[in-house]
Amino acid sequence: KPLFFDVALSLVEFPSLEDKL
Amino acid sequence: ILPGLFADLQRLGQNGQYDRAIKVVNKILQESPEDETAFTCKIVCFIQLGKFEEALAAIRKNAKLASCVVFEKAYCEYRLNRTNEALKTLDSSDKSDDRISELRGQVLYRLEKYDECFDIYRGLLKNTEDDFEEERETNLSAVMAAMQ
Ligand SMILES: [K+]
Numbered sequence A: 001k002p003l004f005f006d007v008a009l010s011l012v013e014f015p016s017l018e019d020k021l
Numbered sequence B: 001i002l003p004g005l006f007a008d009l010q011r012l013g014q015n016g017q018y019d020r021a022i023k024v025v026n027k028i029l030q031e032s033p034e035d036e037t038a039f040t041c042k043i044v045c046f047i048q049l050g051k052f053e054e055a056l057a058a059i060r061k062n063a064k065l066a067s068c069v070v071f072e073k074a075y076c077e078y079r080l081n082r083t084n085e086a087l088k089t090l091d092s093s094d095k096s097d098d099r100i101s102e103l104r105g106q107v108l109y110r111l112e113k114y115d116e117c118f119d120i121y122r123g124l125l126k127n128t129e130d131d132f133e134e135e136r137e138t139n140l141s142a143v144m145a146a147m148q
Helices: B002-014 B018-031 B036-048 B052-061 B063-079 B083-091 B098-110 B114-127 B133-147
Strands: none
Touching: B002 B018, B002 B036, B018 B036, B036 B052, B036 B063, B052 B063, B063 B083, B063 B098, B083 B098, B098 B114, B098 B133, B114 B133
């Protein structure tokens, strides 16, 4: 099976919290 | 009280302490149940902990905020091998940001829809500039191999 990366997981991150601080 | 909790949340997220982050985010959501940012953080925590069912349950319970976590919802479905559901969820998104396209590419690959998938990776490689270009090139190679 060829290599295939789960790039989407790397894009699962907190939104910016700057205007909440 | 909320700015302090958000500061804690930011620190815990940066440190990858997602179990503790969920406790903080639950406090924020007690004070401010419709906070989209906090809710998104909660779903991200579940995903980072591999708790995809929990994430989907939280989204089901909070229909009002579901539209702000379309990418995250589809990602959970993808990881649970509910691939057709994931595609439907992505199609329901009114905005088409790069994250949606990224996941759509992965979903289409799994569904063996290689022509559409190829077009998405070509677009992503043209339009994105981040740390994952090599990974996308690898994925595009896998798609082209599958198309042979
Ligand atoms: K690029």
